[in-house]
Amino acid sequence: MSMDDFLAQLKAEAIAEMVLLKPEASPEELSSSSVMDKDVLDELGKKRATRTGSAILENPKDPVYPLVKEFSDVVSKDPPSQLPPDRGVRHEIDLVPGTKYCVTRQWPLPREQCEVIDAFFAAKAKAGMVRESKSPHSTPTFCVRKPNGKWRLVHAYNKLNSATVLAQTPIPRKDVLLNNMAGCELYSALDLVDGYYQILMRERDIPLTAVSTPSGMLWEWLVMPQGLSNAPATFNRLVTQLFRPLRAFTQTYFDDIFVHSRAGEGKTAIEVHLEHLRRVFMAMRANKLYANIDKCVFAAQEIKVLGCFVSSVGVRADPEKVKAIAAWPTPRSQKDLRKWLGLANYLHKYSAGYAGLARPLSDLLKKDADWRWESRHQDAFNSIKASLQRAPVLALPDETKPFSVVYNTSDYAIGCALLQHDADGHERVISFQSRQLKAAERNYPVHDKELLAMKYALVNFRVHLLGSEPFVIYTDHASLRTATNSPHLSQRMARWLSFFAEYNFRVEYKPGKLNVLADALSRRPDYELAHISRVTTDLYDRIRLAYRDDENLSPIVRFLTAGKEAKHAWLTPRHRARLHRYAWVDGLLHYRVDPADPPRTVVPNDEDLKYDILQEAHDVPSSGHLGREKTFLSVSQVFWWAHMYKWVATYVRTCETCQRVKPAGHASAPLQSLPVPEDCWKSMSLDFVFGLPADAQGNTGVLVFVCRLSKMVQLAPVADSVTGEQTARLFLDGVFRYHGLPETIVSDRDPRFTSAFWKTLFQLLGTRLLMSTADHPQTDGQTERVNRVLEDTLRSVCAESPGTWSASLPMVEFALNNAVHASTGFSPFYLNGLRNHLVPLTLRGDTAASVA
Numbered sequence: 001m002s003m004d005d006f007l008a009q010l011k012a013e014a015i016a017e018m019v020l021l022k023p024e025a026s027p028e029e030l031s032s033s034s035v036m037d038k039d040v041l042d043e044l045g046k047k048r049a050t051r052t053g054s055a056i057l058e059n060p061k062d063p064v065y066p067l068v069k070e071f072s073d074v075v076s077k078d079p080p081s082q083l084p085p086d087r088g089v090r091h092e093i094d095l096v097p098g099t100k101y102c103v104t105r106q107w108p109l110p111r112e113q114c115e116v117i118d119a120f121f122a123a124k125a126k127a128g129m130v131r132e133s134k135s136p137h138s139t140p141t142f143c144v145r146k147p148n149g150k151w152r153l154v155h156a157y158n159k160l161n162s163a164t165v166l167a168q169t170p171i172p173r174k175d176v177l178l179n180n181m182a183g184c185e186l187y188s189a190l191d192l193v194d195g196y197y198q199i200l201m202r203e204r205d206i207p208l209t210a211v212s213t214p215s216g217m218l219w220e221w222l223v224m225p226q227g228l229s230n231a232p233a234t235f236n237r238l239v240t241q242l243f244r245p246l247r248a249f250t251q252t253y254f255d256d257i258f259v260h261s262r263a264g265e266g267k268t269a270i271e272v273h274l275e276h277l278r279r280v281f282m283a284m285r286a287n288k289l290y291a292n293i294d295k296c297v298f299a300a301q302e303i304k305v306l307g308c309f310v311s312s313v314g315v316r317a318d319p320e321k322v323k324a325i326a327a328w329p330t331p332r333s334q335k336d337l338r339k340w341l342g343l344a345n346y347l348h349k350y351s352a353g354y355a356g357l358a359r360p361l362s363d364l365l366k367k368d369a370d371w372r373w374e375s376r377h378q379d380a381f382n383s384i385k386a387s388l389q390r391a392p393v394l395a396l397p398d399e400t401k402p403f404s405v406v407y408n409t410s411d412y413a414i415g416c417a418l419l420q421h422d423a424d425g426h427e428r429v430i431s432f433q434s435r436q437l438k439a440a441e442r443n444y445p446v447h448d449k450e451l452l453a454m455k456y457a458l459v460n461f462r463v464h465l466l467g468s469e470p471f472v473i474y475t476d477h478a479s480l481r482t483a484t485n486s487p488h489l490s491q492r493m494a495r496w497l498s499f500f501a502e503y504n505f506r507v508e509y510k511p512g513k514l515n516v517l518a519d520a521l522s523r524r525p526d527y528e529l530a531h532i533s534r535v536t537t538d539l540y541d542r543i544r545l546a547y548r549d550d551e552n553l554s555p556i557v558r559f560l561t562a563g564k565e566a567k568h569a570w571l572t573p574r575h576r577a578r579l580h581r582y583a584w585v586d587g588l589l590h591y592r593v594d595p596a597d598p599p600r601t602v603v604p605n606d607e608d609l610k611y612d613i614l615q616e617a618h619d620v621p622s623s624g625h626l627g628r629e630k631t632f633l634s635v636s637q638v639f640w641w642a643h644m645y646k647w648v649a650t651y652v653r654t655c656e657t658c659q660r661v662k663p664a665g666h667a668s669a670p671l672q673s674l675p676v677p678e679d680c681w682k683s684m685s686l687d688f689v690f691g692l693p694a695d696a697q698g699n700t701g702v703l704v705f706v707c708r709l710s711k712m713v714q715l716a717p718v719a720d721s722v723t724g725e726q727t728a729r730l731f732l733d734g735v736f737r738y739h740g741l742p743e744t745i746v747s748d749r750d751p752r753f754t755s756a757f758w759k760t761l762f763q764l765l766g767t768r769l770l771m772s773t774a775d776h777p778q779t780d781g782q783t784e785r786v787n788r789v790l791e792d793t794l795r796s797v798c799a800e801s802p803g804t805w806s807a808s809l810p811m812v813e814f815a816l817n818n819a820v821h822a823s824t825g826f827s828p829f830y831l832n833g834l835r836n837h838l839v840p841l842t843l844r845g846d847t848a849a850s851v852a
Contacts, residue, residue, distance in 0.1 A: 051300040053293035063270050064277070064298045071281040075190070079290035083128035084198045084223065087287055089238040091224040091231065093205040099163040104156060106140040106212040108654075113143040114214045116151045121219050129197060133220035135210035144495045154227065154495070155211050161229040161501050169233035171467045172240070173400075174306050177251045177258075181310045184260040185269040187303040188277060191295035192255040195235050198289060199224040227501055232467045242287055249276045254466070257291075258305055262312075273299055306463040326385055330378065334371055337364060344384055357383045403430075403464055403471040406510065409446075409453040412437055416457035418464060433460045443840070445621070447801070450477040455496055458503055465503055474510035539612070539841070544587045546604035553589060553604055560584035591640045600640040613639060614651045616841040621808060623839075624815025625796030626789070628652045633820035637836065657796050677709040680832050681739035684708060685746035686731075689787050690720055692794070695806040702809065703727065705735050706786050708746070711821045712828035713786055714738075715813045717806040789816065 053075060056062045068075055109117070124130045139160060143151040181187065192198075201209060201222055209221040209228075224231055232254060239252040251258040259280055261273035277298070284291070297303050302311035331337035341361060360380040363369060404427075407416035414437060418430040433456070441452060454473060458465060465471060547557050556575055559566045561584055568576060583590040583599060590599035603609055617623055617635045626634075632648040641647075652658065677683040685708055690701035699717040706713050714734040718726070735742075793812050798805045817828040818837050829837050 051297050053296035053298060056298055057293070063274065067274055067277055067281070068293070068298070071285065074281050074284045074289070075291045075293045075296060077293055079193050079292075081123065081127040081129075081194075081197075082288075084200060084288055086200055087238060087242065089234065089241060090200045090202045091205070091228070091234045092202045093160070093208050093228070093230070094165040095163050095208075096165055101136050102159040102163055102208070103136070103138045104140050104159055106138070106214060107142070109142060109214045113151065116143055117141055117153060117213050118215055118217075120153055121213065121217065125219070129223045130219045130221055133207065133210045133218045135207035135218065135220055137208050137210045138218060139209075139211045141211050141213050142495075155225055157225075157227045157229075158501060160208060161227075164229050166504060167230040167233040169230075169237050169467075171233070171236060172251075172253055174253075174463070177253060178305065178308060178310060180251055181258060181260045181305065184262045185312050186261050186273040186299045186301065187297075187310060188259040188273070188299060189297045189303050189305070190257040190259070190280070190291040192239075192257065193290045193292045195239075195255040195289075196224045196226050196231055199234060199238055229501055229504070232502060236467065242283060242289070243280070246276075246279055246283065250280055253306060253463075256305075258303070260310075270299060328385070330381065331373070334365060337361060341365070402469050403461075404474065405457050405461060405465070405471065405505075406474040407453040407457045408476060409437075409449045411442065414449070414453035414456055416453060416460065418457075418461045430461075430464070433457070443620075447477070450475060451496065454507075455499065458499070465505070468504070470504045470506065473505050473507050475507055476510055539609075540588060540601070542606075542609060543601065543603060546606045546609055547589065550604040550606070553602065556582055557584070557589060560589070593640065598637075600636070600638060603639050603641040605641070610641065610647060611651070613841065614648060616839075618652060618655065619657070620840075621811040621815070624793040624812055624819070625655065625658055626793065626815065626819050629822055630819040633822075634818075637820070638841065658792075680710045680712070681707045681735070681742055682709070683744045683746070684735065684742045687747070687787060688718070688722075689790060692805055693802045695803055697806065699806050702790065703730055703734075704786055704790065705731070707739070707828065707832075710826075710828045710831035711786075711824060712832055713790075713813060713816050715790070715809050717809055786816075 053068065056064050056068055059065060121130055137160070140156050142154055142156070144154050146152050201224060206220050206222060209225055210218055211221070211225070212218050224234060236252075236254050239254070239257070243250050243252050243257065249259060249261055251260070257280065259273070259276050261269055261276050263269040264272060267275075283289075302309055304310075328340055328343075331340055341358065344358070357380055360376050361384075364371065364373075364377065401420055404419045405416060406419065407414065409415075414435060416433050419427050420430055422428045435456070437449070437452075441449070444452065454475070457473070547553055555570045555572070556579070559568075559570050559575075559579075560582065571579065581592045582602075583592075585599075589602040591602045592599055603613065613635060614631070618625060618631045623631070623634070628649050631652055632645055635648060636644060675683075685706045687704050688701050689704060692700050692702070694700050695717065697717070698719050700720050701718050701722070703716045703718050703722070704713060705715075716730045716734050718730070790812065793815060794805050794808065795802075798808050814837075818839065820827050824831060827836055829835070
């Protein structure tokens with residue numbers, strides 16, 4: 001039908017109805033990652049994979065191949081290690097006025113790490129990058145394990161960084177950089193190698209970089225070391241200066257170089273791009289800069305730049321940015337729906353018609369509404385997801401304004417969001433990220449989980465936060481506001497110290513009810529486990545695998561698993577003499593020290609396994625950082641390996657927490673012995689421990705009940721103003737309802753026990769109160785000893801947050817009752833119930849507890 005015929009029929013009303021067919025997305029939307037088809041995205045990803053430097057070297061016919069081969073000294077896997085030339089940019093360290101010396105003592109490290117550190121500095125000294133120092137400054141050195149198993153050296157420059165005046169070097173605007181690259185046809189991305197070591201130090205600042213090693217050496221850097229707070233700004237200043245003449249087709253952002261080209265002047269895009277790459281390579285060769293070919297991408301139609309994808313179409317957001325919201329599962333309850341709507345409501349201003357879309361879901365949250373998920377609810381749920389994906393939800397970052405980060409952690413996931421205020425003062429979301437915790441991470445203490453979430457946020461938002469203005473990290477864990485400034489850092493935190501030092505941020509407290517974004521991401525319902533049929537750990541699977549690599553145990557395992565084909569010739573004389581002590585059960589090697597002893601799982605000669613076992617038996621709250629003997633007895637009930645006692649003694653002796661919080665032991669006068677009770681809880685002792693930090697309820701002490709036979713303890717937090725009546729109630733709640741009435745109670749002459757109420761109560765109950773010597777309360781040695789162990793354990797468990805000691809009291813009580821007592825040879829739990837309680841360390845796949 002022609003246009004004239006159409007208009008004629010329309011005027012004559014011959015056309016009764018007209019339907020306009022509109023594409024699902026506009027051309028502008030089609031350039032956005034939020035609506036681009038998944039197949040298209042996958043195809044683009046495959047094309048990018050073929051443009052990596054290593055892939056190009058395998059294809060001599062590739063047009064970029066000759067150029068990469070020509071400049072193989074610049075783009076390679078093994079760049080030379082040498083002192084860089086003076087390019088006019090040196091790293092400078094200006095200290096805050098009044099700063100004297102920045103000194104932190106070197107702590108001892110395992111031999112393997114010491115050897116790695118010595119070899120590293122020997123190589124750097126040979127290359128002329130370091131020299132021996134006599135500086136009054138000193139920073140410790142330690143190692144962090146890389147994902148590939150190798151070691152990375154870290155310098156703990158936290159004191160020096162705190163005393164350094166922050167540089168005001170401008171950072172490239174990401175929006176300007178992306179706009180300059182958009183619209184070109186071909187792109188390349190180069191990643192510079194060891195960029196920090198390519199910059200000389202200012203001569204007078206070299207002593208400030210002095211670092212110590214466990215072997216007693218003091219080295220100072222002639223080049224810029226990693227870990228200094230102003231290092232990113234200095235490096236960015238260098239690359240900006242060197243590549244300024246090429247900025248028409250070259251963009252730099254710290255150690256990343258982006259080359260972009262389009263056809264012109266009668267030349268094709270690839271011809272122009274090769275000319276541009278040649279000029280970049282020549283500049284790198286002249287200034288002795290090197291790129292890692294495995295991380296380079298050459299002549300691609302689309303590359304990933306600073307969290308976005310750049311192509312000839314324009315700039316599109318990374319699909320992973322909204323994946324955390326789009327992948328949310330269908331709610332299964334009002335609680336799940338409220339979490340998701342709380343997250344979606346935060347974005348409703350940027351979604352057209354959001355209120356109408358959300359109405360069916362809001363009705364489900366009304367006070368008297370029954371939970372019944374129907375098709376209309378699912379349609380609304382899907383529509384909101386689609387609306388948020390298509391709408392301009394993620395704001396374009398403005399480098400002239402400060403950023404903020406919110407994060408949260410739960411028992412099963414961590415979540416975070418990068419935020420920024422727009423021109424109207426509204427807080428806009430730039431990116432969401434969330435992930436489930438790994439099995440090992442779920443065992444982290446709450447404090448370390450929070451730090452893990454903080455690190456996860458900084459890693460994901462690095463391109464926006466590194467080198468930016470000071471930004472705020474919001475946490476719902478109040479103690480983290482001073483975590484990075486604490487002089488007492490956990491080993492895990494120490495490994496993250498140099499990473500945090502690169503960022504200029506402060507931590508502010510934001511309660512969970514206000515931290516809607518990150519809290520919802522970390523508590524997605526599909527991250528939770530709806531039903532756990534069996535609790536297991538991966539420890540025993542690791543033990544099974546480690547048998548293969550143990551030269552001492554593998555012959556025994558081979559013999560015991562060979563059946564009728566087993567040959568004694570496989571065994572050494574020592575193995576044959578002890579063969580009757582071994583047994584193979586469920587893929588585990590068992591050993592009996594004595595025929596009457598229960599079998600113990602044999603641990604292979606794997607240091608990581610042994611350290612993990614000792615950490616569980618000593619460091620976790622349910623173990624309580626108890627002493628050498630108790631830790632050994634706890635481990636030896638379940639495991640066996642040669643020289644176990646020596647391992648335990650060394651581990652406990654070198655425990656940083658125990659060294660810091662436990663007082664040195666000292667001899668005391670012998671105590672008067674009391675008659676041994678005939679049965680558990682027939683006789684008990686009690687006392688108070690005061691002087692603890694006030695908790696949220698104002699408690700500053702602990703009431704201690706001790707069974708004098710089994711050594712079982714019952715603990716209760718109390719205020720220093722506790723009365724006799726309150727003490728009596730605690731006695732009834734903590735002792736009587738579990739163990740009945742004791743015949744005797746040993747106590748001191750405290751007013752709480754000598755009050756008329758207390759005496760009357762025990763006379764009515766038929767209890768004879770035995771009193772200690774009036775001027776020597778240590779006559780009651782049973783409770784005095786428990787008090788000291790209790791104080792040591794509380795200090796260890798609550799070292800990072802002393803004010804939370806009362807919340808840890810149940811775990812401390814469990815640790816004391818589950819530990820083998822030296823005087824009885826059994827744990828209090830065993831003497832009271834003839835069984836030892838399970839802990840994560842003793843869970844096995846064949847004996848794990850079932851949980852519904």
